[in-house]
Amino acid sequence: MKTLIIETANAKLLGELVTAARIFSPTPDVVVLGAGEFPGSYGKGYRVPDTLGANLGTGLADLIKSEGYELILLSATAIGSGLAGPLAVSLGAPILSEVTAITPDLTVERSLYGSKAVARYKVESGPLVLTIKRKYFEAAVLEGTTPTADLPAGPQRIVLLEEIDEERQGVPLEDAEVIVTGGRGIGSGDNFAILNDMAGLLNGAVGASRGAVDEGWMPPGAQIGQTGKIVAPNVYFAVGVSGASQHLAGISNAKCVVAINKDNEANIFKRARFGIVGDYKKAVPALINALKESA
Ligand SMILES: Cc1cc2nc3c(=O)[nH]c(=O)nc-3n(C[C@H](O)[C@H](O)[C@H](O)COP(=O)(O)OP(=O)(O)OC[C@H]3O[C@@H](n4cnc5c(N)ncnc54)[C@H](O)[C@@H]3O)c2cc1C
Numbered sequence: 001m002k003t004l005i006i007e008t009a010n011a012k013l014l015g016e017l018v019t020a021a022r023i024f025s026p027t028p029d030v031v032v033l034g035a036g037e038f039p040g041s042y043g044k045g046y047r048v049p050d051t052l053g054a055n056l057g058t059g060l061a062d063l064i065k066s067e068g069y070e071l072i073l074l075s076a077t078a079i080g081s082g083l084a085g086p087l088a089v090s091l092g093a094p095i096l097s098e099v100t101a102i103t104p105d106l107t108v109e110r111s112l113y114g115s116k117a118v119a120r121y122k123v124e125s126g127p128l129v130l131t132i133k134r135k136y137f138e139a140a141v142l143e144g145t146t147p148t149a150d151l152p153a154g155p156q157r158i159v160l161l162e163e164i165d166e167e168r169q170g171v172p173l174e175d176a177e178v179i180v181t182g183g184r185g186i187g188s189g190d191n192f193a194i195l196n197d198m199a200g201l202l203n204g205a206v207g208a209s210r211g212a213v214d215e216g217w218m219p220p221g222a223q224i225g226q227t228g229k230i231v232a233p234n235v236y237f238a239v240g241v242s243g244a245s246q247h248l249a250g251i252s253n254a255k256c257v258v259a260i261n262k263d264n265e266a267n268i269f270k271r272a273r274f275g276i277v278g279d280y281k282k283a284v285p286a287l288i289n290a291l292k293e294s295a
Pocket residue numbers: 182183184185186208209210211212223224225226227228229239240241242243244245246247250260261262263266278279280281
């Protein structure tokens with residue numbers, strides 16, 4: 001099946017897409033959006049300077065039609081999702097978003113209702129546009145390089161004025177092996193200091209539920225869940241987090257969830273391997289002491 005990957009020069013995202021693409025094609029072709037070196041040995045490489053879906057849909061659809069691509073894979077990121085829609089419309093092709101699994105016979109899975117349900121589809125014919133949910137396909141190790149042919153930028157319907165980097169300290173949440181997340185139960189922004197201490201001892205990162213972000217205690221970039229970041233740490237501490245389905249949607253690939261909550265009926269305990277029923281103000285200092293003693 002002739003497969004095309006469309007992504008920025010981001011090695012991890014490209015790696016995940018290559019893993020998905022190799023189900024159908026050992027050397028998929030690639031369109032790299034924006035600037036930057038990119039790793040990997042692809043069939044054919046193309047480069048387009050823009051990253052805005054609204055400007056790219058028509059031009060990329062022309063390439064896809066002329067080359068006869070049947071499967072088009074993008075990441076379910078802001079850039080990928082922003083392009084997948086206009087592209088599918090320009091191609092008159094169906095789109096399945098936030099895909100979590102694909103089989104060689106083109107059975108495709110995606111999670112629904114904040115990961116409460118899984119929908120399975122059988123794709124009968126291409127071309128088809130898929131956006132791949134992050135962290136569900138192990139990133140392929142990309143070696144080698146690929147020369148690229150420049151594609152025209154297309155009509156500039158939207159112009160990007162500025163990109164402001166998210167402020168963050170320490171390990172990025174998406175890469176963290178350990179995450180300590182605080183919810184509304186933490187009670188204030190200042191109280192997150194104790195979670196920072198705990199994460200520091202574990203070389204981890206601090207995340208937040210939407211409850212904590214809505215309170216203004218943590219920046220939106222720290223939010224984990226359906227409308228926040230998708231994470232896959234080895235250990236995920238959920239502290240004062242109720243475990244709403246939209247939060248759980250962001251941690252479905254966390255290996256071991258540890259919940260600390262004073263309500264023994266909190267939903268988070270259903271997802272947790274270990275749980276402490278009690279006030280985090282007692283439990284977290286005790287954990288910090290134990291970590292210091294064992295260091
Ligand atoms: C379309 C949509 C998208 C959404 N996307 C997201 C998302 O991406 N991420 C997300 O997180 N939410 C999301 N939400 C919101 C979600 O439904 C919940 O409202 C939110 O997750 C609740 O946050 P919380 O668990 O921190 O707060 P709460 O529900 O208020 O829970 C606080 C918890 O803290 C416990 N607690 C209180 N005090 C203590 C203490 N001293 N010690 C220990 N435990 C204590 C309580 O028992 C309670 O379980 C979304 C909602 C919608 C509708």
